[in-house]
Structures are given as structure tokens and as C-alpha cells.
Amino acid sequence: MDCLHEEEKWTRDEINKAQLVRLQNTVEQALKAPYYAKKLKEAKINASTIKSLDDLKKIPFTTKDDLRAGYPDAFLATPRSEIVRLHASSGTTGTPTVICHTQDDINSWADLMARCMYMVGIRREDSFQNMAGYGLFTGGLGIHYGAERLGCMTIPAGAGNTRRQLKFIQDFKVKAVHILPSYALHIGEKLKEDGFDPRELPAKIALIGAEPHTEEARQRIEHLLGLRAFNSYGLSEMNGPGVAFECIAQNGLHVWEDAYIVEIIDPKTLEPVKDGEIGELVFTTLCRKGMPILRYRTRDLSRFINGSCVCGREHRRIDRILGRSDDMLIIKGCNFYPMQVEQVLLSFPQVGQNYVLELIKEGSIDQLQVKVEINPAFFEEEKKEDMRVLHQLQRNIAERLKDELLFTPKVDLVEANSLPKSEGKAIRVVDKRKD
């Protein structure tokens, strides 16, 4: 395996052994923070409680509300003079979620990020353009420090100024970019409109993350720009980017288990989901000194991808982010997430690029109405035939959805381009129950 760090080659056994020792150290370190000193004492937990990785379950969860309530100091596990960096989560008003890092924390974060970039083929001699906003948002400086650690020529382009972004990509033969998926699609379409083939740009690798996007959006980005796009996952509470990253197999994101313990739980019961089932990601830092965080509930939905990866890494893989735990829907007593519907739909080649989930009332009972566009090629071929083929497709989709959701939704096949478009975004849900 051609990789940057020895830790990437660890066997499951080596990972587990290291995790146990690091978890014990992390609990010890966390006890220096006022919040955990109280919380862990109440739960009667200290480093010696953790005799095996199974004992992780004894530790209470930490939520975003806990972090907010602990602002600004309650999670600090070192004297403030040891802190060299502060980051805050974006997009919130009111009390921000703030994470403080020591120099060691910053260094190991940069290492993890450099490892991700090396894994997808970026090398020291390559030019790298960081097209994400800098500042408190961790996507900017997080990726920047990783590229610098790798020794790339790093262009801190930031967000905006598309014309200059494109000029630099061409003039400095930029091999890899970090870009929001929606911005990648925007740039690609814009270039095509201007009569330029975006596939001729020198960029051959894109790191995409920070906003949820579908597999289909990724493939469109790759096709439009003539590059390979790799999914990046992170959140400021766990440093930022560099928590989990796709390898060149592009089949799930390896969680760096030498630095994080990952769990997936049912957000209702708080118990682990069955392997492969969708649930809420929960992370524990294993290397952080400034602000260790135990069992952090991310509200991000994913699932484990089982089996061994062709790249040889044994660090567990998670699926792309499939939504937020707050997105969970309940119809006819069954819990499900919109992304589960999308995954069923995408498994049918006859299904087009757009679909919408409508929540409707049938009398007094809630029901799910799935409207899905049919691939134009398929539609035109078939329309001379009788409608039986379409009815059969509709029945097949409904049946597969029943297998997944445990109830039978209504399925409506519609013509291509008849539904409103939603660029690169998660699947749309429209609640019509109040109409």
C-alpha cells in the first residue's frame, strides 16, 4: 500500500489495541476539563473504568447543546496558554460551538489531512488550490494545513472570484482542488456555456465535502470537469476535515480510527444500529489534548460499509452523509430517512435524475407519495408499447421500497424534466399534509 503513514496499514487488531490505550488516555485528559470532571464523576468513570473498547458504552454522550452550555471554557482540558487556535462552527446564531486546539492538536490534524490527500493521489510536487472560505470555518485552514504539510504548492484562493480561480488553475497547472460540490457544478456549467470544455482544465482531482451531495451529483461533477471527485467528511467539533475520507476505490469513506472512534446509533434508542443500517454518527477523539470530546452525537446520518476495501486499509468505512438525524420521517409507524428512498430509486436504471417525496394525507392516515422522473431514453423507446411495461416498473419500485421502508408508499412515474430541479442537493421532501 502506497500511503503516507504507517497507521494506515494497521490491522484490525492493531487499531483496536491502539484505540484502547488512546481512549484511556483521552478519558484521563478529558477529566481535566470542568465539564467532564463533573459528568464523568457523576457516571463514576475514570481511565481505569475503560478495560476494553466495549466500556466506551459506559461513557455518556456529548451533544451540541452540551458544547454550547459549556461555552467558552468548560471543555478546555489544558491551560489556555497552551491553546494556539480557536475554531467555531459555522451557520449558527446565538452561542457558537467553539473548539480550542493546542499546537500538537493542530499538527496531528494537519497530518490526518495530508494523509487523506496523499491517499487520493496528491503529491508534494503538485499544485493545490483551496477554493473554500478561510477563517473560523474549518474547511479553509484545515485543508490548507494539510496541503502545506504534504508540501504542495498551496494556493489559498478562498471562495469566490471564479475568473481568477480558473486563471490560476490553468496558469499554475493545478492538479487538485478543494471545492464545494455545488460550486464545482456551477463552474463546470458556466464554462460550457462560454464554449469552453471544462474537461480541458488541468485539475484531475477534486476534494468535495462540506455540503451533503448525492452519488449522482458526484458523478456529474466528475463527468463535467473530467476529474475524480473524492468525498471528504469532517466537522469542526472533531477538528474539521480529515475525519473520514474516500480512498481511490470511491466506495465509502475510511474513518481514521487511530484518531477517532466511530459509532453509529439509532437516534431514538441511542443503541448501536445493526451493521449496515443507517443511523447517527458518533465520534470520540483519541489524540486531542486541548478539547477531547467523548461520544459526540453529530446528527449526521450514515452507515457502515462492510467487507474489506480493495485499497487494503482496515480503517472502517462509512457511507457518504445520508442526511441529518433531524430529517427522520415516520409514516405508518415506520421510521425512515429520505436517503433510503433515493438509494432504492437509483438502483433502477430507468429512473431519471429527479424525484420528490411528498408527505400526504390519505383520509386521516399519513402516506408517502414518491414522484420520480423516468429516464427520457427509456420513456421514448417504450411509449409505442402498451403501458404494461411502465406499470410493471412502478410495481417493482413500490415493492423494493416496501422491502426497505417496511410500508408501501405510493409511486408516481412522471416525464423527464417535469419536476422542479434541485442542483447537487439532498433529495427534496415536501410536506403536503397541511394543505
Added chain:
Amino acid sequence: MDCLHEEEKWTRDEINKAQLVRLQNTVEQALKAPYYAKKLKEAKINASTIKSLDDLKKIPFTTKDDLRAGYPDAFLATPRSEIVRLHASSGTTGTPTVICHTQDDINSWADLMARCMYMVGIRREDSFQNMAGYGLFTGGLGIHYGAERLGCMTIPAGAGNTRRQLKFIQDFKVKAVHILPSYALHIGEKLKEDGFDPRELPAKIALIGAEPHTEEARQRIEHLLGLRAFNSYGLSEMNGPGVAFECIAQNGLHVWEDAYIVEIIDPKTLEPVKDGEIGELVFTTLCRKGMPILRYRTRDLSRFINGSCVCGREHRRIDRILGRSDDMLIIKGCNFYPMQVEQVLLSFPQVGQNYVLELIKEGSIDQLQVKVEINPAFFEEEKKEDMRVLHQLQRNIAERLKDELLFTPKVDLVEANSLPKSEGKAIRVVDKRKD
């Protein structure tokens, strides 16, 4: 002297000796760049030409147009694989001015910046908030790396979001900020409007730069916010911030002469101005590997401040930026800069906060009309008296201006608040010659 680096304690002799060796090395390094290989060969210059610092004069100037014409590669003196960072000058359309840095370049830039911050009283254990935009603009990452080098808790707040900026300053007891002078004034006034005393903020040190501002604007910032504001000078072609910086004496900015050679020239004759006279700053890098630049004409106006500094540093001091060489005016055959007029006006205690320079026609001859507001306190006291006192003041100002400019402008004393305001900006010049 309590300072971060030994170089700060160097005597004039030690500075000169180091400069000579470093200049020779820099010429040798520059010859690896295609632009200088050609340019220096034409001028028959190589490292052995430089036998004393006086030989600097033999080296041709480099201009912004040269840098543009050399885009993207002609100034590169190392293989591109050694480059880890690219920055570009802001505010230009068309071909950008791009500077490429090796890891050593980035490190020594961070050292210089950390030295500036330590010099004005910022310490490892302090919190530091960087309120400048990040990205290609060097003010963001340049200051960020300096603060990190010093080991401060660095808050990469970036520009904007005033409410959050203020929250962090208070909640993390931020001792020092990097802020645009106009933004500092804006925040101070805003807080006062909201009934809050901005002097109660914990911030006690402000680094201000990036836009020209007067001494009076600095004093207003200090008074309004209850802190000390230190003038920062730099330009992306010479890395960015960290070229010259005020010490606690606040009487001129020390140029870090272990890293730069500074000259001040007459932009017309290209000869050195007399000591203490205003001219265009010219810099030569002494430590840069990626893109050494020789005798760069900055177009920024300043002058040397003579005599020894109370802080003990022998690194030469320059005045705050007094305008752009493009601002030069010619009246009655005499060249002068608006800032020279301001300096004369400010030496009169009776002169108020606002003045305007009007360029007018007297028949076919160009003339300068100086309209200046009189301090209200002075005006009210005197108005019961006869007008002789005012006439005397007017004559005194005109005479002092003649000494400075070598011609006699018209001087008009006007009432306070009768001229349009110009917040924290360089003095206004209105050309009425075409009316």
C-alpha cells in the same frame, strides 16, 4: 532590550555586514530566475559585482509591470516543486502580481511577523484575534502565521460579522487584534451608539495597517477603543505584513533590515532623496529563496526618520505611508505630495480635523488652494477679538507651507464642520482646474 530575535539587537555595523553577504546571496539566487538571468546579464551584474552595499545602485529597479510581465514563472528562482505557497496582490484586475514562497520563505516570514508582535507587547499566553480577510490577501495568513509562531491563542475571525467579533473579544479576553483602521473606527462608533463604552473591551493592542491612515486617525482609534494602535507595513511583493512595524515608541516603523534593504528615491530622478525627505520606498529581499526581488519600486511614499530610537533598535525607521508616488502634484514647477501639506497643517494647534486641497486656475497658472477648518474652541474664543489674530494665523500657515513646498499656496480658514468629512482617510485633493 526585551525582544524575540537577536537580529533586533544588531548594531548598524552588524546590519551592514549581514546585508552585504545576504545581498550577494540574493543576487546569486535571483540569477536562477529567468527574468533576472536576462536582466542582470544585460546589466553585467552577478554576485561578485556587489563588493559593498553601495553597489546595490548598479542593480536595475524592478516594477509592478515587470512582475506582471513575468507572470506566472519568470521570477521563480527554485523548481516549482519547492514552492509551498502562492499569494497574489489584491485589488487588481487583469494579470495578477503573484509571489511564490518556499517553506523556508514561509518560516522566515512567520518569524518576522512574530517579532513585530512581540515588539509591541504581545506574548505567547495572550489571545489574538485576526480580523482581516484570509486567502490570497497576505494580511490574513501573514499575521496568522506570526501569531501562531509566537504561540498565541489565534482566533482566525476573518472580516465581517461584527457581533461575533465582539463576542469573542470579550469571552476569550482577547488582548490584541489585527484590524483595518476604518473598521476599528466603525466598531468603536457603533458600540458607543449602542450605549457601550468601547474602552471596556479587553483588547489593549491593535495592529493596524493595509490602508493608509493619518496620525490623527490612529489617535482617534486609540482614544475611542482605549488601546494602543501600532502601524503595520508590508506589501505582498515583499511577503506581506512584517516588512516594517512600529515599536512601542510609536515614532516611525522599524524596517527589518536583516531581511530587507530599504531605499527611498525620488520617483522622477530615481536618485535617493535627501535624508528625511519624502520619496518612494524601494525594497530588496535578503532572505527569500522562491522569488527574490531586487530594488522593488513600491510606489508607496515615506521618509526616513533620523536619529536613534528610544527602544534601542538600530533598524532604520520610516514614517507611516504618506501616499502613493502617483499622488505627486506639480504647482508652479514645484513637486510635492498632499501629505506634506497635512504635516504642516497638523503642526498648528489651532487647526481642526478637516482640510481639503483644491487645485485651481489663477488666470492660466495652476495654484493650490488650501481650505482648512479651525478648531472650534479657538474660533469661539477669538471671534470677539478683531480679525487680526485669524489673519496672522493664515499668514503663518502660508509661510510655513512656502518653506515646505517652495511656493506660496492660497490658504483659506473656514469654520469647523463646514467641509465634507473624510473618515480616517488620506487627505482629499479636489482638482477644480477644469471647472
